[in-house]
Amino acid sequence: xxxxxxHIMPEPLASIAHSAESIWGNHIxxxxxxxxxxNASSGKGKSTFTMTSFGLRRDYxxxxxxxxxxxxxxxxxxxxxxxxxxxxxxxxxxxLFPSLTVAENLEIKNELSKVYSERxxxxxxxxxxxxxxxxxxxxxxxxxQQQRLAIIRALSQPFELLIMDEPFSHLDxxxxxxxxxxxxxxxxxxxxxxxxxxxxxxxxxxFDKELKx
Amino acid sequence: xxxxxxxxxxxxxxxxxxxxxxxMGITFLVTSIxxxxxxxxxxxxxxxxxxxxxxxQKKVSSSSTLRLTKTDFSEREIQTIKQxxxxxxxxxxxxxxxxxxFETADPMVPRFRSDVFIQTLDPEFLDVKSSKWHWEEGxxxxxxxxxxxxxxMLNTFMSAQGIPQxxxxxxxxxxxxxxxxxxxxxxWVDARIIGFTNEVASILVPESFMTYGNxxxxxxxxxxxTQVMISGKESEFGLVxxxxxxxxxxxxxxxxxxxxxxxxxxxxxLVVLGISIIAVFVSGLVLIQYMQLLMSRNAYEVRxxxxxxxxPKTIIRQFFVYFVKVFGIVSALALLIFFLFKYFxxxxxxxxxxxxxxxxxxxxxxxxxxxxxxxxxxxxxSAKKGIFKEx
Numbered sequence: 333x334x335x336x337x338x339h340i341m342p343e344p345l346a347s348i349a350h351s352a353e354s355i356w357g358n359h360i361x362x363x364x365x366x367x368x369x370x371n372a373s374s375g376k377g378k379s380t381f382t383m384t385s386f387g388l389r390r391d392y393x394x395x396x397x398x399x400x401x402x403x404x405x406x407x408x409x410x411x412x413x414x415x416x417x418x419x420x421x422x423x424x425x426x427x428l429f430p431s432l433t434v435a436e437n438l439e440i441k442n443e444l445s446k447v448y449s450e451r452x453x454x455x456x457x458x459x460x461x462x463x464x465x466x467x468x469x470x471x472x473x474x475x476x477q478q479q480r481l482a483i484i485r486a487l488s489q490p491f492e493l494l495i496m497d498e499p500f501s502h503l504d505x506x507x508x509x510x511x512x513x514x515x516x517x518x519x520x521x522x523x524x525x526x527x528x529x530x531x532x533x534x535x536x537x538x539f540d541k542e543l544k545x
Numbered sequence: 546x547x548x549x550x551x552x553x554x555x556x557x558x559x560x561x562x563x564x565x566x567x568x569m570g571i572t573f574l575v576t577s578i579x580x581x582x583x584x585x586x587x588x589x590x591x592x593x594x595x596x597x598x599x600x601x602q603k604k605v606s607s608s609s610t611l612r613l614t615k616t617d618f619s620e621r622e623i624q625t626i627k628q629x630x631x632x633x634x635x636x637x638x639x640x641x642x643x644x645x646x647f648e649t650a651d652p653m654v655p656r657f658r659s660d661v662f663i664q665t666l667d668p669e670f671l672d673v674k675s676s677k678w679h680w681e682e683g684x685x686x687x688x689x690x691x692x693x694x695x696x697x698m699l700n701t702f703m704s705a706q707g708i709p710q711x712x713x714x715x716x717x718x719x720x721x722x723x724x725x726x727x728x729x730x731x732x733w734v735d736a737r738i739i740g741f742t743n744e745v746a747s748i749l750v751p752e753s754f755m756t757y758g759n760x761x762x763x764x765x766x767x768x769x770x771t772q773v774m775i776s777g778k779e780s781e782f783g784l785v786x787x788x789x790x791x792x793x794x795x796x797x798x799x800x801x802x803x804x805x806x807x808x809x810x811x812x813x814x815l816v817v818l819g820i821s822i823i824a825v826f827v828s829g830l831v832l833i834q835y836m837q838l839l840m841s842r843n844a845y846e847v848r849x850x851x852x853x854x855x856x857p858k859t860i861i862r863q864f865f866v867y868f869v870k871v872f873g874i875v876s877a878l879a880l881l882i883f884f885l886f887k888y889f890x891x892x893x894x895x896x897x898x899x900x901x902x903x904x905x906x907x908x909x910x911x912x913x914x915x916x917x918x919x920x921x922x923x924x925x926x927s928a929k930k931g932i933f934k935e936x
Contacts, residue, residue, distance in 0.1 A: 388852065408857050408936065415854035427849045429550060440546050444854050489854065 333398055333418055333492045335362040335385060340394035342380045353544050355381065357394075360543065364492060366525040371532055372545035378529040379424050381545065382497040385527075386421055387411055416444050417490050424497040426482040430471030434462070434481055437470050442488045456484045460510055475502040483511050487518045494519060494526040500535065512537045547850075547863050551843050559838070563831035564875055570824030571879035571913060576886050577821055579909040581814040583901045598670050598776045599796045600638060600745060601789060617769040626773070629788060631781035636667040638772035639755050640747070643727055643762035647748065650722040650735065655706050657699060663689075663723075664747040665755040670774045677739050680751040686735040687723065690749040691716070693741045713741060727762040783809075829872075829920050833927050836868050840931035848935045857932050864928040872920050876913060883909075 337360040350356045355370075356377065362368065372378050383389040385396060387403050396403045398414070406414070428437050438453050448456075457463045460480040465473060470481065479502050486494060494515065500508040512535060519526055528539070603616045618637065627635045641663045648658035668678065680687045700710040711719065721736040734754075742749065759768065777785040789796065840847065850860055891903045 386852075412854060412856035415852065421852070423852070427852060429846060429849065431553060432546075432550060436546060436549075440550065440850075441853050443546065485853070 333364055334400075335493070336360070336395075336397045336400075337362075337385075338395045338397065340384065340392050340396060342377060342384060342389065342392045344391070345377050345380065346393075348376075350376075351544060355543055355545055362493070362525070362527065364525060365523050366541060367519065367539045368525065368527045369534060369539040369542045370527050370529040370545065371534075371542055372529070374531065376545035378545060379497055381527075381529065382421060382423065382495050385495060386419060387414075419493045419495065420486045420489050420491040422479075422482050422486045422494075422496040422499040424501075426478050428470050428478055428482055428485070431469065433467050433469055434465045434473070435467060437481060438485055438488060441485045445489045447488055447490060453484070453488065456487070456514065457481075459514060460484065461507065476504075476507065479503055480507065480511060483515065487514065490522065492522070492524050494524060496526060496528045498529055498531065500533075501531075508535055509537075547855075547860070548867070550846055550850075551860075551863055552839070552867065554842070555839065556835075559831070559835050560871075563828050563835055564871065566824060566828030566831060567872065567875045568879050568882075570821055570826075570828050571876055571916065572882045572886070573817055574821035574825055574916065575879065575883045575909045575913050576890075577814045577817040578912050579883070579887065579906045580890070581811060581818060582906040582908055584810045584814060586902055598774060599785070600772050600774050601794045601796045602772045604793050604795050617771050618773055623770075623773060626775065626788070626792070629784075631778050631784040632788075633776040633778050634669065634774075635776075636670065636774050637770040638774060639665045639752065639759075640768070640771065641755065642759050642764055642768040643725060645726075645758065646724045647736070648722055648724070649719060651720040654711075654719055655703070655708060657702055662747045663750050663755070663758075664745065664772070665750055665752045666745070666774060668752070670776060678751055680754045682757060686720075686737045687750055687754045688739040689721070689736050690740045690742050690745070691738050692746055692748065693743050694746070695748070696741065725758050725762050727764060730762065732761075825916050829916075829923065832868060832872065832920070833923055836864055836924060836927055837931055840864060840928070844935055847932060851932075851936055857929075857936055861925070861928045861932045864931070865925050868924045868928075869921050872917065872924075876917055880913065 337355055337358075339357055339359060340355070341357050345356060352358075354376075370378065370381065380389065384392055387406065390404060398406075398418075429440070432440065434457070435450075435453075442448055442453065454463060454466060457466065457480075460483070462473070462477050462480055465477060465481075470478065473481065479499060483496075483499055486496070496515075500511065503511065515526065516538070518524075525540075528535070528537075534542075603618070605616060623635050623637060626632060645661060645663055646658060647661040649656055671678065677688055696711075696713070696716055699716075703710050717738045719738070721738070723734045723736055725732045725734065775785060788794075847860055851857060887903075891901070894901050
């Protein structure tokens, strides 16, 4: 899926000065399978980028298109399909269900496309060091554990683009690398790309392009 | 999983209050509609006059005997009665203005002859099949409705003659004839009984036969209207009764008692019906409000589900199905209680000598379906609005 940001200017950021190479106000293309690092300091609109490209914010000037079609024209049916099969997101505030267990948080997402078996989900939790939290209420996990759970949930669906909004902000280097390994593996399996937003840290990982805000 | 997420931590107290309200409302709604219909149907078909209809005449007093006051109705008086809001219709009862006698004309039955008084009622007021209630010159016989007291008198005569008495069915097979006459001519017309009445004291004939007799054998003087039929509106029989007292009119007591009873019980059930409709409406509203509260408490969950790929329709269905099930269970329980009520009330009426029809009235079930339909539509549109607010 090719995504184009054509002179997008979110209303809350219109009064701020943006650099010449910023996404905001320029013509930017996200090609299929591209792995992109989106680097920006705090307050420059990283979460706004995530919300805008995922169709959750409409308060902007310009046009965002998926494969040439303005995303403002998509119906609820089309958005449901896009969110189930085309684009997956790790939100900055994670958007987990604190009252459900780790298992239930994963199942509720996995039920939509049934990508993984329970064994595979458990294996991924093990890989990221939270395998023993399967039956634990999500709300009782630490922020770092919740971030790892949110990443696994985002990977539990088919996608062409994975958008991650500061997904390692509460993780140490070792756990960040474990997560990145899993993310690269899953993207490569599907020829999918990703957009990883950071506060300046490149996380020592491979990427095709770096963008700024 | 979705149910577990969306219906946890409910405020059960409000839900229980709404359920109890809906249950009571629906139970009384179905029960009151059922008995309102059954009470209105009570007495229908038992006699020839339609529901809420009585025949009235002016009270005979000493002054009327001395011809100081009139016992007949003028056209103006009839129109005045007709203009009352609680009166559906008023029509004069037409009587014969010629000499007429009635006699048996069957070899199986001994001869019985009597001068009689015949009348005709507007077909609109009669509860008889119109195909039978028809006569024209040249027909084989004229259909008649006989006062039951007349049959009792006939049977007394039969008994005195040592002949077996006749039942209603057998009497309808006996051949009779009328003799119509005046000073210059005489004519015989065969007659057959097609029904009986407790409400009218004279032999009833079709209007066409009365017109024929009055045209051909009238005595020359103007015909007087001494009785009128009054049809009162539903549940307003008390006002008809007041009118009769005010105007010095009277009717057969049995007709008045049934009318008064139906009117009172009908009004009572109307009040219960009104309260039931309000109760169902309010409880439905509380249930819908409860749904909105639940959706508002789960706004984060709804929003997150939409963001991770759940279709709005899937989430709408969760809320909609839950509340439709709740209302469905409440309706089923209310229906069950209605049947229990019905069983006890029918027995209670029967033990008091009121044999009302015990069949199920489809209108009461229809009302339940309508209430369920309105609730289903309201809960769907409310759920849709609530979910799309988070979209």
